Amino acid sequence: MSQTTKTPIQCTGTLLGFIYHEGTKLKYLRVTVEGREYWFKVAKDLRKTLDSQIQPGAMVLITGQQGRSLQTGILKLKAETVTLAGANATTHPAPTAKSTAKTKPATILVCQKSSCRKRGADQVCQVLAAEMRDRQLDHITIKPTGCLKQCKQGPNLVFLPERAKYSKVKHHEIPDLVDKHLAPTASRK
Template sequence: MSKTTTTSQFRLVGQLESFVIKKGDKIKYLRMKVEEKEYWLKIPKKLRSEIDINMIPGTWLEVTGNREFKKKKGFFELEVSQVTLLPNPDKPCAVILSESESSSVGKILVCQKSSCWKRGGKSVCQQLEQELEQQGLSDRVKIKLTGCLKQCKKGPNVVIMPHKARYCQVQPGEVDKLVNKHFTT
């Protein structure tokens, strides 16, 4: 069985939120806010001693590193390779520098049986289409209408692949959070 990983490089410009410290004084993660989104960035052991733990929240940073999709966890892990203090930042941004991913990232299964459809499945499906288009993911993430997902009383039901994440009672207003959680950095 071949083991393929989905990796790419990233660049973030934003503000420090805090550090996640484990076992007393070891920095494990850097929490960073870019626009309205928060990122948890893994700090490798070799960089831990180089990072000033006394930086105050709100400090502007530019962080570069590698983004890798973790199949078992079902999300992208961001590992830092460089942290730079920015005294005069241009503006917050999140950029994927290079992709080595296949053209298809995943599928979203939406139950189209009458119970789910009556409970708002059609609206959820339409919102998913709009959100994927807005995020520029419509060519890489496909929506597939399915038969019963065996949770009729908890409809509308959605399953996100390849993560196999199952969501019940999905509302159209929650669609953007689901797409961001599973298909963006």
């Protein structure tokens, strides 16, 4: 996490899956915390010692660091320890999305590769554009993008700078997602 402000973090969530670099190197954990998806970069020493019982669907307790890039305002999360959370585990709060640094305006990435388009990405883009127009959020960019590496889970969206990722998005879910991520500025007119 170069050029970031770092603070310790501890949170409990459900492991959604693993992201590998070059097919074999564990790079990120996809975790849902309080209904939002986050990607935690796995510390190098943890990659080799991660408990094999930690599998998708398991409740996990993650401790590590959260930081925000001073240049882009993007939230970066790093997992230093990951343990199974017991049935009686205390829930810990989600990473904070608040920024003390000046951030760029929000951007919404929408995958436009053929697999996502077949599953409705074009309609999702149209509904997003209509929501931005109806709510007078012209400063928010909707950016068509290439593959987001979740082809069979399309259509896929990413809300920046939070990096909140959503798969299998349906057009009728767009107003709720806009409320969730852009609520302070997105009141309905």
